Amino acid sequence: PNTRHFEFDVVWKKVTRLCHTKPLLTVNGEYPGPTIAVHEGDNVEVRVTNRIAKNTTIHWHGVRQLRTGWADGPAYITQCPIRGGQFYTYKFSVIDQRGTLLWHAHSGWQRASVYGVFIIYPRMPYPFSAPIKAEIPIIFGGPNSSDAYTINGLPGPLYPCSNKDTFIQTVERGKTYMLRIINAALNDELFFAIANHTLTVVEVDALYTKPFTTTAIMVAPGQTTTALITANQIPGSSGMFLMAATPYVTAIFPFNNSTTIGFLQYKEIRNEEFEPSALPRSLKLANLPAMKDTAFAEKFSKRLRSLASPEYPCKVPKKIDKRVITTISLNLQDCPKNKACKGYADKRFFASMNNQSFVRPLKSILECYYKNLTTDEYSLNFPEKPPNGFDFTGVDPLAENMNAEFGTRIFVVPYGTSIEIVLQGTSFLNVENHPIHVHGHNFFIVGSGIGNFNAAKHPAKYNLVDPPERNTVAVPAGGWAAIRLKANNPGVWFIHCHLEEHTSWGLATAFIVKNGHGKSQSLPPPPKDFPSSHKFFPWQSI
Ligand code: C2O
16 A cells, blocks of 8 residues: 655644734644545555644544554543644554545644645545546635634635635536535534535545435534535626535524635636625525524435445444443533633533533543553543433433533443444533534444434334444434444544534543454554653643
């Protein structure tokens, strides 16, 4: 196999957006960062050099990292951060996966601006027939880094001083294009649509789907969607068609409801005069669902199915060895005395799974586990059922889930265990989906619904034929999702909400997959330049 080398320098870069110039954390001064494009089967080596006065790490979101857990990236889960002035070379292979993924910083909130596209070209031809004229990455950023949602780093003309910062993609009439759509926003699930055109979804999270055609897609932070679009419309005099992304939330407060727009420009009609700012500000895109369109959201997720073809069979575990049922909650607690709380009156937010609010440790869990170090940084007692008294049947979630414990509790499974994890939303605020991401594994979404999971009723209705396979599931607001995976990757794997705010509040846990038999089922030792806990004391802020 080929080995592809990349150099990532984490540096500050002055960027002007929306009339302001400010320093943005970047890789190689680029925003979004450099694209990694490799071929299925390649070895990948990325040397990340930290040139800032803060810690950093990079995560290759959705890359399986089979037996290369040392290269996964989440700070203090698999590695200690790379300190200022130091470097670490992430080495891994992209085996048996293909499609669109992303990479991003995994230390503090750095992924607000430190992110980029990760493409794996398939070994076999695409399992769909249309000849593709070009592949176009579309990566969304959130308002945290540039004060507006962005398409490929560009906010579009609905904001002040941003006419020039508008994404315009030229297309040829009659040709089909592949859009590699990625949501790298910190905190917002998005709808995306292009005026007058439909999108044919063919892959999500680097896993092929049964193709289906839709007027809009929805994509949660950490998720990707590859869709085909044919430029088959008769353009008006401008030659332009609007594209737009807007957040999906079921309540306005306290969210930013702004929209980012860009354009498809038909090559045949070149209108040099076109001025994006001439568009009416109240611009409507008929294809774009309204911000609270839960019906669309539900319908869209239900249409996703694994391709389940002879070449790409669906390997959903039909039987499970273990079921973990966990609540995913936003909670409130009294504001500690002498502290200003940015919460709800005199309360502050935190978040939990089974009433355990995850506290990030100060040493790498993977390293402690691998080297058998005695440590109180974490414990192996994550509760595998919701706390006593929680029965999913109309208990007041506000009262039941406000008393979480703070700690670093994780669970352990033997190599090869087929696990089902039921994720049950119980927030007192049900305004958005929770995109739950599992590191080191893909999983199958065998069931989901609004309301409470019912162990007597729901499993009988699971889809065990062609459930969608992903690395991040948007658990419906006020509902549940059941996922199944085979734990065949020895290491320590983070599970967390991909809304960064919720992770920072504690909506996370992790699990250890033990070694199996022999080398092929075991994690090799860490690489020589691994940022170890021993050399490290976390005096730098993250
Ligand atoms: Cu994309 Cu743990 O993250």
